Amino acid sequence: MEIAALVLGALLxxxxxxxxxxxxxxPARSREDALATPSPDAQAxxxxxxxxxxxxxxxxxxxFDHRTGKISDEDYAALVGPLRREAGEALRALEHxxxxxxxxxxxxxSG
Amino acid sequence: MPELGRAALVAALGLILYAALVGGYAAFRxxxxxxxxxxNALFAAFAATGVASLVxxxxxxGRDFSFEYVARSTSQExxxxxxxxxxxxxxxxxxLLWLLVLxxxxxxxxxxxxxxxxxxxxxxxxxxxxxxxxxxFLLVVIASPFDTQAAPADGAGMNPSxxxxxxxxxPPMLYLGYVGLTIPFVFAMAALASRRIDERWIVATRRWTLxxxxxxxFGVLLGAKWAYEEVGWGGWYAWDPVENAALMPWLxxxxxxxxxxxxxxxxxxxxxxxxLVAGTFALxxxxxxxTRSGVISSIxxxxxxxxxxxxxGFIAVVAAFSxxxxxxxxxxxxxxxxxxxxxxxxxxxxxxxxxxxxxALTILWGVVFPLVSEAVRGVAVSVGAPYYDFFxxxxxxxxxxxxxxxxVVAWRRASLRSVGAQLTGPAVVALVVGVALLVAGAGSSPAxxxxxxFAAFVLTTIVLEFVRxxxxxxxxxxxxxxxxxxxxxxxxxxRYGGYVVHAAIxxxxxxxxxxxxxSTTQKARLAPGESMDVGDYRLLYTxxxxxxxxxxxxxxxxxxxxxGDERIGTTEAGKNRYLAEEQTSNEVGIRTDWLRGEDLxxxxxxxxxxxxxxxxxxxxxxxxLIWLAGLVFVLGAVVAMWPDAREQRRLAARFxxxxxxxxx
Numbered sequence: 001m002e003i004a005a006l007v008l009g010a011l012l013x014x015x016x017x018x019x020x021x022x023x024x025x026x027p028a029r030s031r032e033d034a035l036a037t038p039s040p041d042a043q044a045x046x047x048x049x050x051x052x053x054x055x056x057x058x059x060x061x062x063x064f065d066h067r068t069g070k071i072s073d074e075d076y077a078a079l080v081g082p083l084r085r086e087a088g089e090a091l092r093a094l095e096h097x098x099x100x101x102x103x104x105x106x107x108x109x110s111g
Numbered sequence: 112m113p114e115l116g117r118a119a120l121v122a123a124l125g126l127i128l129y130a131a132l133v134g135g136y137a138a139f140r141x142x143x144x145x146x147x148x149x150x151n152a153l154f155a156a157f158a159a160t161g162v163a164s165l166v167x168x169x170x171x172x173g174r175d176f177s178f179e180y181v182a183r184s185t186s187q188e189x190x191x192x193x194x195x196x197x198x199x200x201x202x203x204x205x206x207l208l209w210l211l212v213l214x215x216x217x218x219x220x221x222x223x224x225x226x227x228x229x230x231x232x233x234x235x236x237x238x239x240x241x242x243x244x245x246x247x248f249l250l251v252v253i254a255s256p257f258d259t260q261a262a263p264a265d266g267a268g269m270n271p272s273x274x275x276x277x278x279x280x281x282p283p284m285l286y287l288g289y290v291g292l293t294i295p296f297v298f299a300m301a302a303l304a305s306r307r308i309d310e311r312w313i314v315a316t317r318r319w320t321l322x323x324x325x326x327x328x329f330g331v332l333l334g335a336k337w338a339y340e341e342v343g344w345g346g347w348y349a350w351d352p353v354e355n356a357a358l359m360p361w362l363x364x365x366x367x368x369x370x371x372x373x374x375x376x377x378x379x380x381x382x383x384x385x386x387l388v389a390g391t392f393a394l395x396x397x398x399x400x401x402t403r404s405g406v407i408s409s410i411x412x413x414x415x416x417x418x419x420x421x422x423x424g425f426i427a428v429v430a431a432f433s434x435x436x437x438x439x440x441x442x443x444x445x446x447x448x449x450x451x452x453x454x455x456x457x458x459x460x461x462x463x464x465x466x467x468x469x470x471a472l473t474i475l476w477g478v479v480f481p482l483v484s485e486a487v488r489g490v491a492v493s494v495g496a497p498y499y500d501f502f503x504x505x506x507x508x509x510x511x512x513x514x515x516x517x518x519v520v521a522w523r524r525a526s527l528r529s530v531g532a533q534l535t536g537p538a539v540v541a542l543v544v545g546v547a548l549l550v551a552g553a554g555s556s557p558a559x560x561x562x563x564x565f566a567a568f569v570l571t572t573i574v575l576e577f578v579r580x581x582x583x584x585x586x587x588x589x590x591x592x593x594x595x596x597x598x599x600x601x602x603x604x605x606r607y608g609g610y611v612v613h614a615a616i617x618x619x620x621x622x623x624x625x626x627x628x629x630s631t632t633q634k635a636r637l638a639p640g641e642s643m644d645v646g647d648y649r650l651l652y653t654x655x656x657x658x659x660x661x662x663x664x665x666x667x668x669x670x671x672x673x674x675g676d677e678r679i680g681t682t683e684a685g686k687n688r689y690l691a692e693e694q695t696s697n698e699v700g701i702r703t704d705w706l707r708g709e710d711l712x713x714x715x716x717x718x719x720x721x722x723x724x725x726x727x728x729x730x731x732x733x734x735x736l737i738w739l740a741g742l743v744f745v746l747g748a749v750v751a752m753w754p755d756a757r758e759q760r761r762l763a764a765r766f767x768x769x770x771x772x773x774x775x
Contacts, residue, residue, distance in 0.1 A: 002114060009118030012162060016122055016155040020129065023147035035141040036230045038307075046309055049765045050378070058376060058522060067586070068579040071521050072529035079523055 048093050055087035113178060116166035116257040119159045123210070124247035126156035127240045134237035138305070146229060149236050150221060156243065157214035164211050167204060167256050171197055177262040180204060186268035186691035188662035193269055196279040200269060202403050202418070203256035205282065209399065210246040212290040216319070217243070220294050224315050231311060234304035239297040245425045253418055268662070268691035277337035284330030285357055289395040291323025292360060295367075296392035299385050300433065303440045308381065313371055314762060318752045320371075324364045325748035331357045332741040343697040345712050345729040347626060347737060350499040352478045356398035359471045359478075363391045366467040372605075373457045376522060381444040382437065383464070389433035394471070396426050401478070452524030459517035463510060470506040474499065504558055508565060511620060514613045515569035518576055536575065541568035556628030563624060566617045573610050573617075580607075600750065608751025612744055619740035622708070625733025634716075638723040642673075646730035648711055649673040655685070655718060663687040665698070668715045668724045672702060684713040684726070708735045 038046075062083060066076040134149030136142070167180070171194055176182040184197035184204070199205045217239040221228050228235045250256070272278075295316040302312035334354060339347045348354060367387040373380045404419030437444070450458060477494040484492045519533040545564035553560050577596070580603075585595035600607040635643040637652040644650075651671040658665050667685035671678055684700035700713035710731045717725040 005112045005114040005118070008112075008115050009122075012119060012159060013122050016126055016152075016159060019155050020126065020148050020152045023144045023151065026144060033143050035137075035143050035146065035233055037141065038231075043309075046766070050310055053761065053765060054376060054378065061522070064580075064583065065521065068583040070519055070533060070576075070579060072526065072532065075521055075524075075526055075529045079521060082523075 048090055052090035055090050059083050059087055112166050113257040113259050116163045119163035120251050123156045123159040124251045126152040127243045127247050130240035131237050131244055138233035138237055146233055153236055153240055154218045157218045160211045160214050171195055176266050177259050179258045179260050180256045182263055182266040184269055186266040189269055190661050193274050199282045200273050203254045206250050206254055207256055208286050212286055213243050216294055231307050232301040232305050234301040235297055238300050242293055271689045271694050271696035272341055275337055275341045277333050281330055281333040281337055284326050284333055288323050288327025288330050292391050292395045294319040295388050299388040303436045308443050321752040327361045329741055329745055343699040343714050350496050353402050355474050355478050356401040359474055360391045360394035362467050362471040363387055366464040369460045370464050373460050377457055378448045379446045381446050385437055393426055393429055455524045456520050456522045459513055459520050463513050466506045466510045473502040511565045515572040537568045537571035540571040559624040559628030562620055566621050569617050573614050576610055604753050604755055605751050608747050611747030615740045615744035615747055618736050622733045622736030626731045629732050631730045634727045636723055636725045645728045647674050663689045682713055684715040708733045710734050
């Protein structure tokens with residue numbers, strides 16, 4: 001019984017070591033081995049996407065709550081304007097950011 | 112095979128140490144292959160812990176008393192279900208369960224979010240491994256379940272109080288909750304350490320938090336049901352320190368579940384949210400410490416051990432680590448959005464948070480005060496139910512009221528006139544209910560009367576929310592009432608699942624007030640043939656019966672139950688004398704009237720030589736609503752956490768640029 005336990009224990013250890021070592025057995029190319037670090041532009045874009053989604057979700061919820069009668073016409077009128085403005089600004093910022101990228105792609109295709 | 116169990120635990124400790132150290136280095140230096148290797152070590156640690164768990168289960172199933180743990184927790188006559196449940200009835204087994212669930216949850220969370228962990232939150236693996244190292248160290252060095260001895264002929268058996276079906280389910284449920292709350296903590300800390308405090312850590316842990324919170328809440332209720340049936344004092348929650356230990360992280364996690372919505376909708380409360388996540392995790396550890404250290408006297412604590420100082424040290428390390436990390440990232444966490452109005456949904460969530468955290472801190476003070484008093488003044492004091500009841504009312508009733516008010520207040524700002532118009536209907540219904548109850552004689556418990564009035568108010572707002580929403584969806588042409596209702600809930604699962612959970616809390620409140628404020632108790636010593644009256648019931652004692660159970664000698668008082676002149680059934684209450692354990696337990700008789708939701712609860716305090724018996728009989732009105740609330744709570748939580756394909760697509764589109772999508 002003791003020998004069986006020792007053999008099983010050794011087998012478990014060998015399997016674990018092999019599994020842990022597997023990624024290290026891949027050939028080490030320095031570029032592939034580096035963890036991705038996002039550029040400040042990518043982080044800023046993600047922030048704008050979050051702002052866009054937040055504004056659109058808020059608008060959708062406001063519309064629904066107004067339709068259910070939970071939000072009065074008076075409150076709706078006060079809230080909908082700023083929310084639309086925020087969503088519009090977020091969309092325009094994203095569009096502005098994507099335009100040069102798109103123009104570059106179109107230039108590549110036509111060139 | 113104790114050697115295999117020991118070897119597996121040593122392997123698990125080695126693998127977790129590797130995952131923590133190498134994973135930390137990989138995250139710090141940005142090395143992908145090393146991080147993958149550390150991640151594999153975490154997965155392998157789960158497998159090794161699984162092997163150790165199987166060894167212990169096999170030893171329990173085979174009643175191998177050469178394992179000290181098995182001999183201490185089971186006996187030859189103990190039924191198989193309880194024998195297997197002994198896995199978590201003792202300290203060493205429950206620590207092993209902690210490690211198994213932790214490495215399992217961590218492996219699944221990391222596997223589901225592998226790209227996110229690798230590309231955005233590389234500190235996830237070393238941080239979760241750091242937590243797991245503590246438990247693996249305890250199991251290898253301090254409290255191994257694989258210590259052996261010369262096998263005795265029989266084991267010492269299991270504490271009779273633990274021999275109850277609810278004790279099979281209650282501890283694992285609590286552990287799933289406690290350990291599950293590690294995942295949001297780990298991802299939050301990894302987001303801070305990786306300086307990536309966008310929404311992805313929240314998206315990745317949203318369902319983990321909800322699931323862990325559900326397990327913990329349901330586990331608390333299962334524990335309450337166990338205490339109600341097994342401890343046999345006629346109540347369901349006694350503010351026992353170990354009960355409080357599970358309630359505190361649940362309350363703080365409830366606060367987090369609300370405030371995280373403010374972060375998602377308004378990009379506010381970022382600092383507050385990471386504080387809540389860290390606080391919830393620290394309280395989960397504190398709960399395990401209270402249950403397992405034996406530093407407090409509790410009906411739920413069955414251990415006296417030496418692991419207390421280790422736990423306290425680890426809690427201090429977790430607190431210090433969290434505080435330093437949060438302080439060092441304060442500039443990143445600072446929100447750019449401000450609270451626009453004190454009458455708004457986010458303000459309502461903020462009030463809700465303040466009351467929930469205040470209640471949790473008050474309970475914490477009640478739990479630690481006896482320890483502090485003994486350590487500082489050398490005087491043993493106990494904090495009783497009146498202290499907790501007072502604060503539960505002071506903070507609990509406004510919380511209930513907020514459950515009704517919050518949903519009808521708009522985000523950003525709302526006019527008082529609009530809010531007032533929304534609340535007039537529910538307020539009128541609440542008032543009518545209050546007056547009707549007063550007329551019916553419910554004024555004997557003023558707090559109960561206020562509670563019922565508030566409950567009516569909240570239930571009405573919840574029903575109105577569903578009715579208005581369904582009507583609005585039907586109006587935009589979604590077909591009949593049922594498709595409109597299904598579409599409403601399906602498209603807003605978190606919101607409407609949340610309302611169902613609110614309804615569960617109100618149902619629980621109604622049940623708790625019923626048993627706490629309106630129960631009736633009678634005591635009597637009856638000879639065979641004599642009867643006693645309690646409430647609407649009359650109990651006729653027909654005599655005592657003795658019999659041999661599976662592992663105990665059982666004696667039961669036989670009682671015929673009458674309502675008026677009609678005999679409506681029988682019940683029996685008595686005691687079990689456990690042979691191996693050499694202990695006696697009370698076995699109460701509970702007769703449930705499902706229509707009224709009430710229990711006739713009978714305790715046989717003492718049997719006399721002349722055949723008479725001393726009985727304590729309690730009528731507990733509406734108590735079964737508490738257990739019903741547990742089911743409604745789980746239903747609401749499942750609705751809230753059910754995956755939403757449209758939301759997944761939206762999130763995938765948002766994060767597509769960076770490739771790493773959080774799996775909600």
